[in-house]
Amino acid sequence: MRLVTYSTNGSPLRLGILLGDDTILDPQLAYCEKLIAAGQGRAEELAQALLPSDPTAFLANGDFAVKAAGEAIEYAAGTPQTSALYNKADVTLGSPVPKPNKIICVGLNYRDHIQEMGREIPSVPLIFAKFGPAVIGPFDDVPRNAHLTQKLDYEAEFAFVIGKKGKDIPRADAFDYVAGYCAVNDITARDMQKRTLQWLQGKTLDASLPMGPCLVTKDEIEDPHNLNITLTVNGEIRQTSNTKQLVFDVPQLVEFLSHIVTLEPGDVVCTGTPGGVGEARGIFLQTGDVVRVELENVGVIENRIAE
Structure with missing residues (x-):
């Protein structure tokens, strides 16, 4: 994976995953959507726990976070209408x-x-x-x-x-x-x-x-x-x-x-x-x-x- 941080309109930096050259996936948002679609209660809390928006916290979660991030990527690939995808040209990249x-x-x-x-x-x-x-x-x-x-x-x-x-x-x-x-x-x-x-x-x-x-x-x-x-x-x-x-x-x-x-x-x-x-x-x-x-x-x- 290629991990980045991104900001939209001056918002705080969030963890993203660079897909290809031009697309950024917010794994926490995508995973939350995935859980909601599956009828999972407390989807937002679970997504925040497994896939923190802070990169250091994400790294500290180890294999659990990596597995969840893979599931978020898979969900986004099969869900073109997801709101968790951004054009790299429309965001500001921060330090990873x-x-x-x-x-x-x-x-x-x-x-x-x-x-x-x-x-x-x-x-x-x-x-x-x-x-x-x-x-x-x-x-x-x-x-x-x-x-x-x-x-x-x-x-x-x-x-x-x-x-x-x-x-x-x-x-x-x-x-x-x-x-x-x-x-x-x-x-x-x-x-x-x-x-x-x-x-x-x-x-x-x-x-x-x-x-x-x-x-x-x-x-x-x-x-x-x-x-x-x-x-x-x-x-x-x-x-x-x-x-x-x-x-x-x-x-x-x-x-x-x-x-x-x-x-x-x-x-x-x-x-x-x-x-x-x-x-x-x-x-x-x-x-x-x-x-x-x-x-x-x-x-x-x-x-x-x-x-």
């Missing part, structure tokens, strides 16, 4: 995980990026965090505050989202705890990042983590460690690589991180950026720039830099 419990980022995790920065390959993952207000939708504007930073940079990244609570997870079991994958852009204020030893202030500006366009569940990605990733600025290719360049892959990161902190449904792990960042090129983002990240088998996010 609008309010992550945790946002864990990995630095220096692509061999080509490590080389361009003149650093040594780390023996353990270098991790830092971003805060919740950094998250925005896949096509939202990214603000550039010239009073804060003159060196706003891009970082195309492959991210995975946790689907099940776990602690001290062995590497062999790691994928049991992964819900799926999405693309992110770890927008970074390099001058703020470097003015202290801690990176946080340059990494977690508000609206500095566009995410999406959807959360592709793990069953749809045969090998997450062989995905092409590309970033362009105003159509010019700045980053192009493949997730096979990762130093620490998904199972290694799940094992490592779960020994430090309990992983929970809705946690987002950003796995690092490949070579070609603006810092290495001496070129930074300016107002009006359009930054596009494309992750193979996942999709595209595209954001304009706005003053």
